[in-house]
């Protein structure tokens with residue numbers, strides 16, 4: 001088992017444990033990180049409960065399982081209220097712990113419930129998806145969606161520990177793994193090395209180590225943390241416009257290509273670098289074509305509501321100094337980037353038909 005430390009100040013440092021078949025270490029981790037906990041509320045989904053053992057995890061203390069729905073439509077404040085009500089009815093105290101077992105939806109919702117219940121109790125994540133392991137479970141962003149956008153209602157609340165058992169990835173549907181690869185593609189352009197390592201453990205460790213360093217430098221996303229959202233501005237808009245037919249990692253793959261085209265139009269990168277983006281995304285077996293649903297005006301309106309957008313349309317873009325936040329992007333440049341996406345997608349269709 002390997003460990004990455006997220007060395008936050010104020011006694012809030014924690015370890016991300018990465019390995020194969022490491023769920024058996026959970027009681028020790030709870031004992032070390034939350035020694036006074038008497039009860040563990042396991043937050044998970046029925047779909048996971050059906051593929052994992054029963055109980056999904058053994059915490060070594062009194063535990064009870066609380067199921068949430070499967071799908072973005074359940075990533076809502078009503079789910080958080082219902083969880084907190086159940087925790088309260090069970091009699092959980094401030095010493096107790098939430099153990100969220102699942103992918104990004106479960107850790108975002110379970111983490112937010114932990115952040116709110118009794119004004120904040122400990123939470124441990126057992127991440128079961130690649131996307132969760134290399135992004136959602138690390139860094140303390142918790143929250144839910146509003147009608148108007150993704151993750152607009154939440155809190156920064158760091159976990160006490162994260163377990164990434166890559167052995168669980170084999171139990172996940174192929175589409176789930178593809179989503180994680182979309183997020184891994186992002187790390188190529190953030191300068192992460194070792195992504196072609198032979199073992200999945202090492203690849204996850206490389207991504208987590210990068211994310212941990214960024215989160216330590218900028219926990220509340222006042223600056224450099226926004227680079228972790230590379231490819232996400234269009235991705236979030238596509239997810240909302242398409243009512244989540246497109247999964248997050250699939251949308252990020254398309255968002256990366258859009259961001260590359262936009263950066264090229266703004267003179268920040270050249271054609272070769274755009275081609276590199278396309279190669280990386282294709283090598284992961286992901287599509288870079290815009291989906292049929294969602295028109296440009298709707299997508300631009302959604303991007304204007306992005307959390308980063310404090311000064312006009314704001315993107316995270318590649319450039320001579322690497323990936324950075326770029327404000328005040330004009331609708332003309334965005335339309336030109338959409339044209340580049342559409343024409344390439346059309347050209348691709350002509351070739352394959």
Ligand code: GLY
Pocket residue numbers: 135136138139141225228229
């Ligand atoms: N998912 C991006 C971040 O945690 O900042």
